Amino acid sequence: MFDLYLLRRRMTHRLTGKRTTKYAIITAALVLYPIMLAYGVETISRGSFADAWTWIASSPALFALNALLYAFLFLLVYCVFGSLLPSAGMSMAILFIAALITYFKTKLIGQPFYPWDIFLRKEGTNIIPIVTSRTVVIRVAVVAAIVAAVFLLRLLLPRFRLPVWSRIALGVLSIAALYGMAERSPMAQRLFDRAGVGEIVWNQQLNYGSNGFGIAFTLNIQNAVVSKPPGYSDASIATVAQQITDYRDRIPAKSADKQPNVIFIMNEAFWDPTLLPGVTFSEDPVPTVHRLQQDSTSGYLLSSQFGGGTSNVEFEVLTGNSMSFLPSGSVPYQQYIRQPVPSLASYFGSMGYKSMGIHSYDGWFWNRDTVYKWLGFESFKSKEYFTDPEINGAFISDDEVSRSIIQAVDESERPMFIYAITMQNHGPYDDNRYGVNDISVSGDLTPDARNILETYTQGARDADRSLQLLIDHFEQSDEPTMIVFYGDHLPMLGLDYDVYKQGGFISTGDSNQWTLDEMKSMHSVPFVTWSNFALPAEQIPILSDSFLGGYILDRLDLDLPANFAFGYNVSQQIPGLMSGLVVDSESNLSRTVPEAVQPLIDQYRDLQYDLLFGKRLLAGYVDADYLNQIERSDYNEEFKAPKDPAPVDESA
Known part of the structure; x- marks a missing residue:
């Protein structure tokens, strides 16, 4: 009887240890991976590691706010797909593609990637013949290889699944957070103010450069709706x-x-x-x-x-x-x-x-x-x-x-x-x-x-x-x-x-x-x-x-x-x-x-x-x-x- 008791205790400790390790890995991923994403996005959109690091060093609070935004995006994707590494790859693909688009648009016509560009249907494909030089192809290939590597890690590591109710709860939380940032809710506005967000509507290239890609893109979501002028009557x-x-x-x-x-x-x-x-x-x-x-x-x-x-x-x-x-x-x-x-x-x-x-x-x-x-x-x-x-x-x-x-x-x-x-x-x-x-x-x-x-x-x-x-x-x-x-x-x-x-x-x-x-x-x-x-x-x-x-x-x-x-x-x-x-x-x-x-x-x-x-x-x-x-x-x-x-x- 005593031996059975000890066996149960050992199995419980082992399972508890595995569960603890699993959640520790998930927590670390949700904290550290968005920071990596934020650095990657800024590197791609600005064109170099040095330019990204210069901005991060001068605006650490804004960098952290961009990373927080990506954390909620990553969490939402994770809650939808339920598997950690595919979600990480999907989040990276979304953000890095957007960063590439803003890099090329800025280089070509001096304009970054806007929320409404998503709805340009076939018009967006007109950029493809313009960005086919050797340097550009190498840049795109490197980004594609990094994204592919994240997806391939799934073959080596476990799925790290979340329970259904946890996925639902965290998914609702991430949607609420992303919506609040896009709509600039009072809580989000206080967060923006503390981080030093300063919207530069009249110069969007400077707006993205100052606030970081993620925050500037999010600020423009509200700008997609033309508000009634204060004097209109x-x-x-x-x-x-x-x-x-x-x-x-x-x-x-x-x-x-x-x-x-x-x-x-x-x-x-x-x-x-x-x-x-x-x-x-x-x-x-x-x-x-x-x-x-x-x-x-x-x-x-x-x-x-x-x-x-x-x-x-x-x-x-x-x-x-x-x-x-x-x-x-x-x-x-x-x-x-x-x-x-x-x-x-x-x-x-x-x-x-x-x-x-x-x-x-x-x-x-x-x-x-x-x-x-x-x-x-x-x-x-x-x-x-x-x-x-x-x-x-x-x-x-x-x-x-x-x-x-x-x-x-x-x-x-x-x-x-x-x-x-x-x-x-x-x-x-x-x-x-x-x-x-x-x-x-x-x-x-x-x-x-x-x-x-x-x-x-x-x-x-x-x-x-x-x-x-x-x-x-x-x-x-x-x-x-x-x-x-x-x-x-x-x-x-x-x-x-x-x-x-x-x-x-x-x-x-x-x-x-x-x-x-x-x-x-x-x-x-x-x-x-x-x-x-x-x-x-x-x-x-x-x-x-x-x-x-x-x-x-x-x-x-x-x-x-x-x-x-x-x-x-x-x-x-x-x-x-x-x-x-x-x-x-x-x-x-x-x-x-x-x-x-x-x-x-x-x-x-x-x-x-x-x-x-x-x-x-x-x-x-x-x-x-x-x-x-x-x-x-x-x-x-x-x-x-x-x-x-x-x-x-x-x-x-």
Whole structure:
């Protein structure tokens, strides 16, 4: 009997010891592994162990807070999968992939990985051709090997499972903690304050660098929802309406004796490479643009984007709204437009025009095929509806887009508003896509930089020639026609703005150290106009994309609808407005809005909120029919007829 008692005691001690060891290992993993994850994430997102360690040494509390965030994420994954090492591998894979994305995005376009980037569907795959250099492949391979090693440890070590009730309890705890951090609950806010979290909304690259990837990403989750401005009310919109009425009373009555075709061409990444001071070209790559800069209304547009984000520029031009009032890195076409929004397309449509969008790429990209319906376009010709198109490089040629514009105008019995977007000169530019380039460049450039610049310049040359093709046609036309030609953003010429730096355009590849003049230069794209009827020429030093529509309507002597009228009025005092850079009417630069005009900018913000997210209060005062337009029932009927569009060979 006594021997049986001793045996039971020994077995109990052994089981208790194993259980104690198991929970000790689990506890250690939950404490130490998130610290390793935090260091790994910062190393990957910042690009080196040294940069990560410098930040950790200077901000230990912020590093600890990031590690705590990853601990709750790891715990949640563990509670879902129930096995320690697979959960560790899964957590690492999620975080390290996110860190890689932010590293590459920052290197390419100066923007980190945002929560809403998760919903970009196929758009995100466009980064793959850009990040295929040997250095990049090695970086990705090392990260993949580390993640794989963690998963393979499962073959050597036990599962370390938790009881079901423990998993449920800890899972609920981790969800509550993560939700509290994302929503910035009072407890989480106190924790943030003690750690020294300082959100830098206007400079997200600095925000991620200062707070660490995990915390900065979490802070932006709440920014995905656009909050009602503190001053937004019926009274504030009534004031906006009165300003619109006063503006209209001050200007002469508009003439309505002509309805010209109005053609906007947003040429992919179009910029003038001859602006690089340290580079010379064997011939002028953009003679048409340079001639129009001398003869017609022209100038520079202040683009909110660099190297990507085409649809955001499109959003600003078409709606008159400003990205400066929306969360950094957001994509309105993906996130916010879910109902009819007043735009140039709906305005021209209300005047009897046929409003048509043309884009030589997939209609689903940036959700255009759906958004164009909400913006009031009658039709949208995307890549699927080009028949046997000419391919130049990897994409449909700019000349093909020009021919599509000509065909659409010639076939229409009504005047046309066309918003055309090209694709030919989309990056990257290290692919020798054109074979032998017509124009050579010289300067203090590395061979790689010279190759990138010559390829880009060849595409810019083709874009310029496609504009001349349109001019040649409409010079012979008896239909009054105006063309507005511009780029959406500067091209991405190498990692860390390499070609711009080598070409002497900027002093450093670190955008956080740019002067205001350098920031303005890196966001200024040329625009030119042409018409086959008399219009006064004017030189525009700078104009935000959101003010372009109102400016063109005014030059055409067309009545400005309410939102464009207000934006045009704002542009008389602040012609350049983007996050982190403001240009006043005297060309003075500042990082924030001058105090004297802040009330006007606040009204502009209230107006934008009213039209995108609010109650459309403005329609109760002015332009009700235009502001309350409903979805077009005939949207894209001309392209809905059953047919098999010719496939496009993008490998040609």
